Amino acid sequence: MxxxxxxxxxxxxxxxxxxxxxxxxxxxxxxxxxxxxxxxxxxxxxxxxxxxxxxxxxxxxxxxxxxxxxxxxxxxxxxxxxxxxxxxxxxxxxxxxxxxxxxxxxxxxxxxxxxxxxxxxxxxxxxxxxxxxxxxxxxxxxxxxxxxxxxxxxxxxxxxxxxxxxxxKKYLLLGSIFLLIIFTMGYLLKTYKLKIKVLLLLGLGKGAQRFQSLRRLRFLIGAITVIFLTFVIIMGSLIENYLNNEFKQFDDLVMTLIPLIFNEKWGVWMKYFGMFSSVKALISLVVFSVIWILIRGTEKRIESSFLLIIVIGGEIYEEGIRRLFHHLHPVHALLPKYVLYPFPSEQTLTAFVLYGFSAYLLIRHLKKGAFNILIIIMTGITIMMVGLSRIYFLQQSPSDVVAGYVFGGVWLSLNILILEVFRFSHKLGNMPDFEAGE
Incomplete structure (x- = not known):
C-alpha cells in the first residue's frame, strides 16, 4: 500500500x-x-x-x-x-x-x-x-x-x-447491498405478482376467481409487505448493534463528516429544519391530513380511524420502546439533560411516521404521477433534514437518528399495510358476485 x-x-x-x-x-x-x-x-x-x-x-x-x-x-x-x-x-x-x-x-x-x-x-x-x-x-x-x-x-x-x-467502505457497501436487495425484491414482486396476489386472496378467504378486480390494490399490499419486512430486518440488526454497543465507529464517522460538510453558516437553516418536528408543525400536519381525508378520502371512516391509531398508538409505541432500550443498554451517550431516552430518536421517528402517512394519503388519492414524485422527494428531504438538524446541534447521536427512521418505518408500513388489507377485505366483501369476472 x-x-x-x-x-x-x-x-x-x-x-x-x-x-x-x-x-x-x-x-x-x-x-x-x-x-x-x-x-x-x-x-x-x-x-x-x-x-x-x-x-x-x-x-x-x-x-x-x-x-x-x-x-x-x-x-x-x-x-x-x-x-x-x-x-x-x-x-x-x-x-x-x-x-x-x-x-x-x-x-x-x-x-x-x-x-x-x-x-x-x-x-x-x-x-x-x-x-x-x-x-x-x-x-x-x-x-x-x-x-x-x-x-x-x-x-x-x-x-x-x-x-x-x-x-x-463498510457503510457504502452495506448501503449498496441494501439497494440491491430492494431492487431484487421489487423485481421478484413484479415477476411473481400473480402468485402473490392469488395467495393474498386465498389468505383472505375469497379464492382466486376475482383476480382481475382490485388489481392495483392487491399489488400495493404486496409492495407494502416487502417494505415492512425490510424495515423489520434492519430494525433487528440495529437492536443487536445497540445492545452490543457497536455504534461508536459509525457515530464517530458521521460526527466528523457533518461539521466538514455543514459549517456554522448552516446554523440558521438547521433551526428551521428542526422546527418541522415541533409540536405545532406536527399538529398542523395532522389537521391537514384530517381535512384531506374529509375532502378527497374514498373511505373516510377507515382512513380517519387509522390516522388516529397512527398518532395515538405511535406516541405510545415510541415512548415505550425508548424507555425499554434505555433500561436494556447500560451505556448512554452524553446528551442534553432533556433528552432522557435517546434511542431511537423521538423526533425522527415521529416525523417519519406523520410526514410519511400524510404523503401517503396525498399520493393515494392523486392521479398525477409527476406531482406524486415531487411529494415523495419533498417528504424525504424534510424527514432527512429533521434528523440532520438533531445531529448538527449535537442533540442526538447519528445512530439514534437512523434508528428513529427505521423504527418509524416499521410502525408506518405496518399501519399502512393493515389499512390496505382492511380496505381490500372491505371492498371484496361489498362486491357483488357478477363483478367476479371483471
Missing part, C-alpha cells in the same frame, strides 16, 4: 487513471483507497479536486469499456460451446441476457460500490450483448458517482481519511 501511495504522490493523475482502469479490468488493485488518498492530496493542495474526479472517472470508464469489449468479443462463443459444463448453456444464457437487457443496466450504478461485482459487470454486459449505448449511459454515470464519492470524502476528511477509510 505504501508503494502505491508513494507512486500517486509522485505521478499523481497518471497513477490514478491507470490503477482504476486496470482494477475494472479485474486486476486486484485498491482503487477506493487510492481515490481516498487522492482526496487527501487534494486537501493538502497537491492535486486538483475537479481534475482528480475527471481523471479517475475517465480511467474507470476506460476500464469498463475494455471489459465490455472483451466480454462482447470472446464471452458468448465460450458459453455457447462450453456453458453446458457449468449449467450455463445457450438457453440459460439467452434468458439471462434478456433479463439483463431489461433490468441489468440499473445495477451498473450500484455495482461500483460492491467489491467483486464491479469487476464482472462490464464483462457480463458484453457477454449478454447489452447495447453499448445503454451500457455506457449507466456504467459511465456510475463511474463518476463512485469516483466523486471517494475523492470527495478523502478531501473532506483529510488526515483522518486513513482512520475512517475502512468504516466508509
Amino acid at each position: 505504501q508503494l502505491l501511495t508513494g507512486l500517486i504522490e509522485h505521478f499523481g493523475y497518471t497513477v490514478l487513471f491507470m490503477s482504476l482502469m486496470l482494477e475494472l479490468i479485474a486486476l486486484p488493485l485498491p482503487g477506493e483507497f487510492l481515490m481516498g488518498y487522492a482526496g487527501v492530496l487534494v486537501f493538502q493542495g497537491k492535486m486538483n479536486w475537479t481534475v482528480s474526479i475527471l481523471i479517475a472517472g475517465t480511467g474507470s470508464c476506460t476500464g469498463m469499456t475494455l471489459s465490455y469489449l472483451i466480454g462482447h468479443k470472446l464471452g458468448a462463443p465460450f458459453f455457447y460451446k462450453h456453458g453446458h459444463r457449468i449449467h450455463f448453456g445457450p438457453e440459460r444464457l439467452e434468458k439471462t441476457s434478456s433479463w439483463f437487457k431489461r433490468h441489468g443496466n440499473k445495477l451498473l450504478i450500484i455495482a461500483y460500490f460492491i467489491p467483486g461485482i464491479r469487476h464482472v459487470t462490464g464483462y457480463f454486459s458484453g457477454i449478454t450483448r447489452l447495447r453499448f449505448s445503454t451500457y455506457s449511459i449507466y456504467a459511465f454515470t456510475g463511474a463518476f458517482i463512485w469516483t466523486s464519492t471517494f475523492i470527495s470524502l478523502g478531501k473532506l476528511l483529510g488526515p483522518q481519511w486513513e482512520q475512517f477509510h475502512t468504516s466508509i
Whole structure:
C-alpha cells in the first residue's frame, strides 16, 4: 500500500487513471483507497479536486469499456460451446441476457460500490450483448458517482481519511447491498405478482376467481409487505448493534463528516429544519391530513380511524420502546439533560411516521404521477433534514437518528399495510358476485 501511495504522490493523475482502469479490468488493485488518498492530496493542495474526479472517472470508464469489449468479443462463443459444463448453456444464457437487457443496466450504478461485482459487470454486459449505448449511459454515470464519492470524502476528511477509510467502505457497501436487495425484491414482486396476489386472496378467504378486480390494490399490499419486512430486518440488526454497543465507529464517522460538510453558516437553516418536528408543525400536519381525508378520502371512516391509531398508538409505541432500550443498554451517550431516552430518536421517528402517512394519503388519492414524485422527494428531504438538524446541534447521536427512521418505518408500513388489507377485505366483501369476472 505504501508503494502505491508513494507512486500517486509522485505521478499523481497518471497513477490514478491507470490503477482504476486496470482494477475494472479485474486486476486486484485498491482503487477506493487510492481515490481516498487522492482526496487527501487534494486537501493538502497537491492535486486538483475537479481534475482528480475527471481523471479517475475517465480511467474507470476506460476500464469498463475494455471489459465490455472483451466480454462482447470472446464471452458468448465460450458459453455457447462450453456453458453446458457449468449449467450455463445457450438457453440459460439467452434468458439471462434478456433479463439483463431489461433490468441489468440499473445495477451498473450500484455495482461500483460492491467489491467483486464491479469487476464482472462490464464483462457480463458484453457477454449478454447489452447495447453499448445503454451500457455506457449507466456504467459511465456510475463511474463518476463512485469516483466523486471517494475523492470527495478523502478531501473532506483529510488526515483522518486513513482512520475512517475502512468504516466508509463498510457503510457504502452495506448501503449498496441494501439497494440491491430492494431492487431484487421489487423485481421478484413484479415477476411473481400473480402468485402473490392469488395467495393474498386465498389468505383472505375469497379464492382466486376475482383476480382481475382490485388489481392495483392487491399489488400495493404486496409492495407494502416487502417494505415492512425490510424495515423489520434492519430494525433487528440495529437492536443487536445497540445492545452490543457497536455504534461508536459509525457515530464517530458521521460526527466528523457533518461539521466538514455543514459549517456554522448552516446554523440558521438547521433551526428551521428542526422546527418541522415541533409540536405545532406536527399538529398542523395532522389537521391537514384530517381535512384531506374529509375532502378527497374514498373511505373516510377507515382512513380517519387509522390516522388516529397512527398518532395515538405511535406516541405510545415510541415512548415505550425508548424507555425499554434505555433500561436494556447500560451505556448512554452524553446528551442534553432533556433528552432522557435517546434511542431511537423521538423526533425522527415521529416525523417519519406523520410526514410519511400524510404523503401517503396525498399520493393515494392523486392521479398525477409527476406531482406524486415531487411529494415523495419533498417528504424525504424534510424527514432527512429533521434528523440532520438533531445531529448538527449535537442533540442526538447519528445512530439514534437512523434508528428513529427505521423504527418509524416499521410502525408506518405496518399501519399502512393493515389499512390496505382492511380496505381490500372491505371492498371484496361489498362486491357483488357478477363483478367476479371483471
